[in-house]
Structures are given as structure tokens and as C-alpha cells.
Amino acid sequence: MSVATADRSRIDLSSKTALLVAGDLAAIFLFVAIGEYTHGYNPIVDFGRVAGTFAPFLIGWLLVAGAAGLYATDAPGTLANATLVTLLCWVAAVAVAQGLRATSVFHGGAALTFAIVSVLVGGLLLTLWRVGVTLTIGR
Template sequence: MSVSTAGERRIEFSMTTAMLALGDIVAITLFVAAGEYTHGFNPLVDVGRVAGTLAPFLIGWVLIAGVSGLYAESSIDSIRGALGWTFLGWVLAVVIAQALRATTVFHGNAAVTFALVSIGVGGCLLCLWRGIASLLLGR
């Protein structure tokens, strides 16, 4: 992704970007499900709780990824760019997720420790996925 994409479409509809989106959802869901499991909830049984925890992260990610061009094919052209932009996007998505969790709409609350764990664990999973995608799907 480069500055030259500034005037172009931020979301491209293609098989590549569909694969990116699917992998992103899997990575974020895995992060949330693992977290719920470590806190004593069974993600396969407590589906509503997992969905309630997952929703703010997906909302934050879709907002940031959509406006920043992370769903453009060029976002995975270079592995270095893919990892950097993905991690930065995830940090901003976590900020949005924490703000949403601070409302009465979503369960939980905004907590610095949870934000840091979210950035670290979720960021690692997303970057791992986006790095693999860059190697396999990038141009």
C-alpha cells in the first residue's frame, strides 16, 4: 500500500480481498475465543458471550481496515508493508473496541490491561495471517 493509492478505492471486491476478510475474521475470532476460554467460558457453549465480546473488535477492525485501504489488493504487496499497516490498523481498532466496550451497549468495560493484551495477542494473530497472505496471495 502506498501514498499513490490515496485517491483509489479503499475497499476492492475481489477473491483476494474476500480471502483477506475471511482470514481477518478467523484471526480476531480466535483471539476472542481463546480469551474467553482462559477466563472460564466455553466458546462453543457461551456463544452469545463470545459474540458480545467479538462484536466491538470486528466493528473497530472493519471501520479502520475499510478506511485505511487494508481491503485493497495492494495492502499485501509487500510483507513489510502488510505487517506494519495491519498492526497499526489493529491498534486503532482496539481503541475503537475499548471505546465501544465502555458503553452500555456491549458487555465488559474499557481496561488498559485488556487493551494491551488485545493489541499484543490479537495483533500477533492478525499479523501472522496477513504475513502468510502476503506471501501466498500478494503480487
Template sequence: MTSVRTALAHRVEPAPFTALVAAGDLACITAFVLLGVTVGHGGGDPGVDPGHVAVTVLPFAVGWAVTSLLAGVYARSTYASAKRAVVRTVPAWVGAALVAQALRATAAVPGGAAVTFFAVSVLVTLALLLPWRVAVSVLAS
């Protein structure tokens, strides 16, 4: 039986660089939420209610934590190629957005689920994540 450590060893490069990449990913996801809060239907200053921002980011961060590991976006081979970074990041983010919508559909997470919000979250966050991930692949090589 394969241990969790062995399974993750092929999907995550254990290095400080990976932590930096993960922080950049989280920054992209948070930027999407901040855009929605300030430009979208929130209409106010996100600094006024950081709890709202955190609660909105959380289901997306949880979704990304799960799907990014499954997709291997933190693997050495992903860092080595811009094309591979894009090919792994797109389905990982679509999956993360689906997880986020599933969480938002529960009573435990406010916000509710909506097909239109799913589509917006996929498109806008990919517009932020993909350039970052391509830049990571360039920096890593």
C-alpha cells in the same frame, strides 16, 4: 466531491480474494476472543454461550471494519508486499482495539473498557493477524 465508491476503490480490492482475506481476519479476531474466554478469565467452554462470544467479538469486528478500510489493508498494494501488510495492519488493529474499547465503555456493550485489556487485545491479536497477513501477501504475489 468524492463519492464513497470512489474513495473505497483505492482502499479495497473488489475480488473474491478480498472476501477470503477478510474472513481470515475475522477468524484471527475471533480466535483472540475464544482464547480469552477459554484460557483467560472466562474459564469455560465457548460453545456453552455462543452469544457471549458473539457479543465480545462484535466491538472488535466493528472497530476492524472501520479502521481496516481507513488503513487500506484490503488494497491491492497491501497484498503485494509483506512489509506493507505489516505497516498497514499494525495501526489498523491498534485503531480497531481503541474503537472496541470505546464501544465497551458504553452501556450498550457489555465488558467494560480497561487499559490492560486493550494492551492484551493489541498484542495477542497482532500475534495472530500479522502471520496471517504476511501469508496473504506471499499467496497474492
């Protein structure tokens, strides 16, 4: 199997995939915006800060979700699979995001408490979105 074939089997370039990506990123952005708001930042006025907080989660999610097949032709799959794989991917994406936040490139630093909140709140939002999509459009 060539690399090109492997890539096509993992990421389906379709309108369904575009919908999945848009919803996933909206759920993650909502998680970040709510978090920034609860810490006294206005997500509209302080958009640069929100974008800086969002970026490591965006990178982590796209790397992990793409590799795990969450944008493959058979995504979202069954309800159980959509839920489990989404949650596992989110935990891995949060680990990537925390690693990125520990560098000087991104603000915020890595903190265990923030990782736990990220897994719980972001995971809830992503899972609700993915479950809704699975129930609505299925395979």
C-alpha cells in the same frame, strides 16, 4: 474524485478481498475465543457471550482496516507494509473496541490491561495471517 470512486479504491470487491476479510475475522475471533476460554467460558456453549465480546472488535477492525486500504486492490502489498499497516490498524481497532466496550451497549467495559493484551495477542494473530497471505499470494 467522487465518493463512489474513493470507496472503490479503498475496498476491492474480489475473491482475494473476501479471503483477506475471512482470515482477518477468523484471527480476531480466535483471539476472542481463546480469551473467553481462558476466563472459563466455553466458546461453543457460551457463543452469545463470545459474539458480544467479538462485536466491538469486528466493528473497530472493519472501520479502521477499510479506511486504511487493507482491502484495496493492492492489498496485502509488500511484507513490510502488510506487517506495519496491519499492526497500526489493529492498535486503532482496539482503541475503537475499547471505546465501544465502555458504553452500555457492549459488555466487558474498557480496561487498559485488556487493551494491552488485545494489541499483543490479536496483533500477533492478525500479523501472522497477513504475513502468510503476503508470502503466499502477494500482490
